[in-house]
Amino acid sequence: MRTDVIVVAAGNGVRAGEGRPKQYRQLGRVPVLRHTLMAFLGQPGIRHVLPVISPEHAALCASALAGLDGVLPPVAGGATRQASVRAGLDALAQDPPDLVLIHDAARPFVSPRLVAQAIATAAAEGAAVPALPVVDTLKALAEDGFLATGPDRSAVRGVQTPQAFRYALIRAAHRAQAGADDLTDDAAVAEAAGHRVAAFPGDPANFKLTTREDFVTAERHLLAELADVRTATGFDVHAFGPGDHVMLGGVRIPHDFALAGHSDADVVLHALTDALLGTIGSGDIGHHFPPSDPQWKGAASDRFLAHAASLVRAAGGRIAHLDATVICEAPKIGPHREAMRARIAAIVDIPVARVSVKATTSERLGFTGRREGIAALAAATVRLPWID
Template identity: 80%
Template sequence: MGLRTDVIVVAAGSGQRAGDGIPKQYRSIGGRTVLRRTLEAFAGSNGIRHILPVINPEHAALCADSAAGLPGVLAPVAGGATRQASVRAGLEALADDPPDLVLIHDAARPFVSPRLVARAIAAAERHGAAVPVLALVDTIKSVPETGFIASGPDRDALRSVQTPQAFRYALIRDAHRLQTHSAHLTDDAAVAEAAGHKVAVFPGDPANVKLTTPEDFVTAERTAAADLLDVRTATGFDVHAFGPGDHVMLGGVRIPHGFGLSGHSDADVVLHALTDALLGTIGSGDIGHHFPPSDPQWKGAASDQFLAHAARLVRDAGGRIAHLDATVICEAPKIGPHREAMRARIAAIAGISLARVSVKATTSEQLGFTGRREGIAALAAATVRLPWID
């Protein structure tokens, strides 16, 4: 049995250099927050027992959304005024059930790979303290106040340092306890060195970039999109008959009408068809599988929760919704006056932009049950992008 390994994900910073808005660890890239991508990377890596986020308590709700449903993620702890204080808080929070090894990682490095995690674990076990590094490819020069370059250091001897930095837990915990007032120490390797420990190096990963500036997020979006090479399209179809009532629910919008629609839930044919289409893209059955009509809890239920559930399953699979398209088939009510409201509601439920939703309407030229005004039908198509899995 391997050594118990926990991960501390440092996510307490404000990320001011990334531009205005919420802290960078809660911004979205490729349909998922930076923090969620980081947590997913460790949750999907072999040998990891627990993952502990260290956060600003004011962002507890944002953290909870990012961590929802991920195995091994512990309740977050409050960070401190500095990175060093935040790491120390995380280390102390693990003390009651301490791991053998601990990896300390910046939340703003969401592209950490399972291979790099495995190298970090092996290096910590072998050396007690180790960090991932990359050789420099650019020449480094000193620029004094004169504005002219001076001679620089030997590039061959220099390395850039990444995270996760890897340690024996007791070693780095005790080192942090010794350095409670050393605010000048910028990473955990420096804390270990200040406590008298030698820190080994192991190969880093060029893809394991830290998101710092607005330009970094533009590049990260391209990287995330490049990972979603599996484009899938699926369809959905639903029918409900008219019954007593004074309105119908279509696309999450209440539309006045001389009849209602009969069904176990609110009978929203548009949302039902879209739900089936999304479930089809990930091979996850149909709406009846997830929300059985025989279950009384769904009697009269709002159908927005069905579509939201399907969209969440797509995101949990690492996917991104590229487009949702619905066609309503009926003689009445008229869909045109409500089209934009339906688009906006569907976009909000699925968590996508309005530009990614299309709603159309047609009649059946007075043919069939819709032509006889006995009910409403809806066709839907969903297109998603997923990570390629053979």
């Protein structure tokens, strides 16, 4: 059955702090909204993913979605969650799906299992939500501030998203309840319209980000998911040739010679590129950018390193640390070390504290000792999702 996803992201979410809506806060240096959308893209049975946003957040949304394929253009939400969902449902009416999943943008850890079960249960029952048993005792609070007997927790469930429905059912229910904007979720909208809603097992990891503390928990959860820590090395060397500068670590350094090579011959960025490619088993720099290809003649090596970093991210990974050692008699690296660190960090989009640049000589031994060229060693450490 054709299934579309509406991701509700129109709220202000200010309780999480940082001065911006929580769906645009960074989680592992990636906006929460992007995490959530990516969780649905490519899942079996999913046709379209549609964000519903506040028009005031259009620039934030554009930044969060940059380069992300498979997402429909965002639509403007309303003053309430129900109004925003209705806007999303109406936007899908031109080419309606059979099923629709409605999900909170602030739940970035929705799993493939949960998505698949939502689709299957909605297809069978018409309306379905993920639900978790309540582990704490529930009590009613009287007007005088004292506790009173509460409901039997064995008969109570905590409800999550994605909530899944036959599209025609939930759109008609929302239209029928258009004036009742106090309903707290889409299951309540369906129930108010006379539909029964089936429950299927939720997932404790599919928690909603609301407070600062939730973001701390989410960062820990994200790191726990990236349990495969890999380290790889890279090496490069180039001889000197005619010129008045060398490129090292993306920084132009005045010198009596230039480094000879098909590109700009930046041995530091080349070695780092090979190290990053090694962490994901993706060959070497020559495989991705053959020196026989004229388009790379004189190319800036930051393109090579940025490409390797993008492949790590595409594999679901995070760059934890980059380390480079330059081996030469001249030029002096010390005066340019911090500029090199800053440039490398900018190319791969990590904090400069995660980049190290060192230098040494070969004690006048070998080709570097004879000032015939420059060599560089590099190491990269990345965190990736565990794959058996």
